[in-house]
Amino acid sequence: MAKSIDVSDLNIYYGDFLAVEGVTIPVAARSVTAFIGPSGCGKSTFLRSLNRMHEVIRGARVDGKVLVDGQDLYADDMDPVNVRRMIGMVFQRPNPFPTMSIAENVLAGQKLNSKRMKKSEADDIVERSLRSAGLWNEVKDRLDRPGSGLSGGQQQRLCIARAIATQPEILLMDEPCSALDPISTSVIEDLIHELKKDYTIVIVTHNMQQAARVSDTTAFFNLAGVGQPGRLVEHGPTEKMFSNPEDPATEAYIQGRFG
Amino acid sequence: MTSIQSTARKRSTPTRPGDRIFRGTSIAAALTILATLAGVALFLTIEGIPGVLASPDEVKHGTTFIDYVVPLVFGTLLAAVLALALAIPVAIGVALYISHYAPRRLASTLGYIIDLLAAVPSVVYGVWGISFLATALVPVYSWLERTLGFIPLFAGPPSATGRTILTASIVLAVMVLPVITALCREIFLQTPRLHEEAALALGATRWEMARLAIFPYARSGIISASMLGLGRALGETMAVAMVLSASGVITFNLISSTNPSTIAANIALTFNEATGLTVNALIASGLVLFLITFLVNFAARAIVERRKDFSGAN
Numbered sequence: 196m197a198k199s200i201d202v203s204d205l206n207i208y209y210g211d212f213l214a215v216e217g218v219t220i221p222v223a224a225r226s227v228t229a230f231i232g233p234s235g236c237g238k239s240t241f242l243r244s245l246n247r248m249h250e251v252i253r254g255a256r257v258d259g260k261v262l263v264d265g266q267d268l269y270a271d272d273m274d275p276v277n278v279r280r281m282i283g284m285v286f287q288r289p290n291p292f293p294t295m296s297i298a299e300n301v302l303a304g305q306k307l308n309s310k311r312m313k314k315s316e317a318d319d320i321v322e323r324s325l326r327s328a329g330l331w332n333e334v335k336d337r338l339d340r341p342g343s344g345l346s347g348g349q350q351q352r353l354c355i356a357r358a359i360a361t362q363p364e365i366l367l368m369d370e371p372c373s374a375l376d377p378i379s380t381s382v383i384e385d386l387i388h389e390l391k392k393d394y395t396i397v398i399v400t401h402n403m404q405q406a407a408r409v410s411d412t413t414a415f416f417n418l419a420g421v422g423q424p425g426r427l428v429e430h431g432p433t434e435k436m437f438s439n440p441e442d443p444a445t446e447a448y449i450q451g452r453f454g
Numbered sequence: 455m456t457s458i459q460s461t462a463r464k465r466s467t468p469t470r471p472g473d474r475i476f477r478g479t480s481i482a483a484a485l486t487i488l489a490t491l492a493g494v495a496l497f498l499t500i501e502g503i504p505g506v507l508a509s510p511d512e513v514k515h516g517t518t519f520i521d522y523v524v525p526l527v528f529g530t531l532l533a534a535v536l537a538l539a540l541a542i543p544v545a546i547g548v549a550l551y552i553s554h555y556a557p558r559r560l561a562s563t564l565g566y567i568i569d570l571l572a573a574v575p576s577v578v579y580g581v582w583g584i585s586f587l588a589t590a591l592v593p594v595y596s597w598l599e600r601t602l603g604f605i606p607l608f609a610g611p612p613s614a615t616g617r618t619i620l621t622a623s624i625v626l627a628v629m630v631l632p633v634i635t636a637l638c639r640e641i642f643l644q645t646p647r648l649h650e651e652a653a654l655a656l657g658a659t660r661w662e663m664a665r666l667a668i669f670p671y672a673r674s675g676i677i678s679a680s681m682l683g684l685g686r687a688l689g690e691t692m693a694v695a696m697v698l699s700a701s702g703v704i705t706f707n708l709i710s711s712t713n714p715s716t717i718a719a720n721i722a723l724t725f726n727e728a729t730g731l732t733v734n735a736l737i738a739s740g741l742v743l744f745l746i747t748f749l750v751n752f753a754a755r756a757i758v759e760r761r762k763d764f765s766g767a768n
């Protein structure tokens with residue numbers, strides 16, 4: 196479990212529009228990497244290209260290389276479905292399946308991977324995943340109730356449980372706390388610390404303190420100008436990025452002077 | 455919510471004339487619909503009761519009302535259920551293809567054709583059924599009897615004209631297909647992007663995404679669409695009257711030349727020559743159809759209601 200990512204020279208398009216240009220970045224296994232930058236600079240777009248979710252949008256495509264433990268995700272013989280099974284994703288807005296119970300939500304990915312599962316096995320997966328997501332104690336008595344009946348923070352943790360139930364190699368999170376209150380946010384930040392032991396985590400956040408708190412490495416994205424593609428300005432250990440960044444734009448952004 | 459409303463009422467905020475007029479007209483419209491429905495039900499009941507009570511020698515069919523209507527109810531339900539069983543899977547498949555698989559151009563062309571098909575009058579389907587489909591199905595029926603004859607549904611002997619209840623059901627299925635497809639397509643298109651992406655990100659194939667995100671979301675809509683189709687199939691007159699060669703029996707044999715008739719087709723075929731209490735009996739059979747349609751709708755609502763917690767509307 197937990198693999199490294201190596202992106203080189205990745206260009207990402209929506210139709211003819213080049214949204215993100217020339218990204219090269221390594222991501223170490225079992226680390227947390229935070230993407231920061233002003234909105235519209237392509238953080239989500241880049242994140243979604245890491246599990247081939249980008250291409251589900253009509254006309255969207257990429258060129259360049261994304262290697263996961265040396266394996267090219269965009270190789271011709273790579274099935275995007277398998278890529279997504281290997282790399283889990285948590286979205287900005289909590290999106291549990293509304294027609295499914297809490298337990299069914301957790302098992303949704305598992306059911307795709309292996310059709311037949313013993314009841315005891317399924318129960319184990321539900322408990323293990325919900326425990327890892329820090330949700331078990333809150334929902335253990337109502338596993339058969341709809342997931343949409345939970346609070347926003349609980350729903351987001353349910354989505355995390357669902358994503359890790361299949362034990363992916365990498366976990367991608369796109370502003371997972373932006374729709375949550377501060378308490379739920381800190382619960383999820385603690386969770387990210389826990390999950391780092393087993394997973395490679397990449398998180399997009401617009402919250403500088405959050406990036407400083409949860410990540411080992413920080414990458415700053417920026418737009419050269421309106422209509423220009425987003426670029427990776429610099430990346431490095433979080434401490435260094437926040438205390439002594441190389442690029443003046445990074446410093447300006449981190450100190451809240453724009454964005 | 456309620457407390458806000460009640461304080462608002464206590465303060466008796468002045469209502470705007472526009473609101474008042476709209477409120478008035480919509481209440482009037484609702485009452486008109488209710489009154490019409492009640493009027494129809496009342497008429498059917500009053501005119502139907504003598505037909506129900508008539509003794510066998512007072513009516514043309516020469517049986518009690520129960521003996522008369524039961525085979526018709528059976529035929530009506532059989533034809534409609536068969537039609538739906540044939541139409542629903544196809545409709546869902548086509549709708550899904552249009553909404554999620556087909557390239558945009560093809561999808562809109564297909565959608566347009568489906569909408570056109572929904573507007574074709576039923577006589578046209580009847581003519582097609584009798585002049586083309588029935589004859590085309592004759593060899594199919596004899597093949598069915600030879601290979602699947604051990605199943606009572608295909609026991610035969612196969613009809614020589616092909617004008618069987620199965621043919622009628624296929625015509626009905628083709629008739630209800632566009633309505634169900636068009637509605638399903640609309641519902642499928644409304645599936646929240648959020649849930650589709652949730653499924654895809656878990657590594658669902660497109661079909662698995664349909665099963666995880668689209669169908670559960672569209673479930674109540676599919677049921678409603680099917681009920682609309684069922685309503686049309688239950689009440690369809692011309693196509694069945696033209697295609698079916700009926701003889702008032704109760705049988706599950708779908709391919710023989712003796713077939714149950716349906717209520718609507720039976721009324722259309724016999725009403726003109728009927729006199730006296732026979733007319734009342736026909737009206738009573740109309741009332742029975744009315745009740746069946748009502749029950750079907752209630753059942754559909756109950757099904758939709760039962761899993762409301764899980765519907766995604768919360």
Ligand SMILES: Nc1ncnc2c1ncn2[C@@H]1O[C@H](COP(=O)(O)OP(=O)(O)O)[C@@H](O)[C@H]1O
Nearest residue numbers: 209214233234235236237238239240241252425
């Ligand atoms: N579905 C889409 N179709 C076309 N352009 C898009 C789409 N999503 C995002 N974009 C464009 O791509 C650029 C980057 O967007 P995004 O990745 O959402 O930025 P961020 O997540 O950093 O706020 C923006 O210019 C945005 O308008």
Ligand SMILES: [Mg+2]
Nearest residue numbers: 238239240369
């Ligand atoms: Mg974003």
